[in-house]
Amino acid sequence: MNLPQAGTFDGGGLIWPYRFDLLVRIDFLEWLETVGKHLLSGTGMILTGRDVLASGEFFAMAKQHPYFPQYTRFKARFRGCDMTWKEAENIYADGIASFLSLHEDIKRRPELKQRIILKKPFLVGWRVSAGYFIGDGCHRFACLAWGRKSFDIPTDCFEVRHLFALKPVDQTTAYRQLGILSDDDVDQFRHAFEKSGQAEWNSVLKWVKAIRDRWVEKDPRLWFEQPVSTM
Numbered sequence: 001m002n003l004p005q006a007g008t009f010d011g012g013g014l015i016w017p018y019r020f021d022l023l024v025r026i027d028f029l030e031w032l033e034t035v036g037k038h039l040l041s042g043t044g045m046i047l048t049g050r051d052v053l054a055s056g057e058f059f060a061m062a063k064q065h066p067y068f069p070q071y072t073r074f075k076a077r078f079r080g081c082d083m084t085w086k087e088a089e090n091i092y093a094d095g096i097a098s099f100l101s102l103h104e105d106i107k108r109r110p111e112l113k114q115r116i117i118l119k120k121p122f123l124v125g126w127r128v129s130a131g132y133f134i135g136d137g138c139h140r141f142a143c144l145a146w147g148r149k150s151f152d153i154p155t156d157c158f159e160v161r162h163l164f165a166l167k168p169v170d171q172t173t174a175y176r177q178l179g180i181l182s183d184d185d186v187d188q189f190r191h192a193f194e195k196s197g198q199a200e201w202n203s204v205l206k207w208v209k210a211i212r213d214r215w216v217e218k219d220p221r222l223w224f225e226q227p228v229s230t231m
Contacts, residue, residue, distance in 0.1 A: 011151035025142035049093035106143040
């Protein structure tokens with residue numbers, strides 16, 4: 001199946017059941033714009049992790065967002081790395097700085113400089129919705145989705161590449177192991193998608209915010225050394 005040459009691409013199939021991490025990224029932008037932005041030191045675009053670390057109250061709250069374990073534990077670059085707490089904080093601060101710089105850039109110019117890579121497996125161990133999953137560009141997808149307030153993204157933002165793979169990475173188990181997702185959460189979210197075949201923006205973001213609000217009550221250090229499976 002090839003992507004259409006015009007119109008929009010239904011991102012719902014990319015987000016569930018494999019990509020809760022995309023929703024975490026989108027919700028981090030929602031949290032930034034509605035809660036965290038006024039806590040940043042100074043004004044304008046953040047360029048370095050040092051700038052993030054200097055905003056003490058902002059960074060303390062950012063560490064209570066599920067984006068913290070997503071970035072330092074589940075991101076492919078750091079998956080399985082044996083890092084100290086301080087190293088995790090520095091890595092996260094750098095990641096936030098890069099994400100916020102990208103967010104500001106895409107807000108000013110929504111056209112992407114670099115396309116989002118969709119991978120289409122030649123062989124899969126189970127069904128992949130729409131036959132695609134994001135291989136690179138999750139943060140770009142999150143910025144576009146947040147700006148449009150929709151999971152429908154223009155097809156010219158994507159590039160399809162074929163990949164021999166048994167299955168894409170499924171991080172749902174890892175989120176369950178850390179206590180971010182419960183079995184009830186998974187059932188509720190699946191039901192939200194099954195209603196219409198397309199994820200409704202407001203209901204999904206409300207669902208993610210409820211998970212974020214629960215996560216705030218947890219000490220971010222508690223999950224740091226907890227072993228998880230990312231497949």
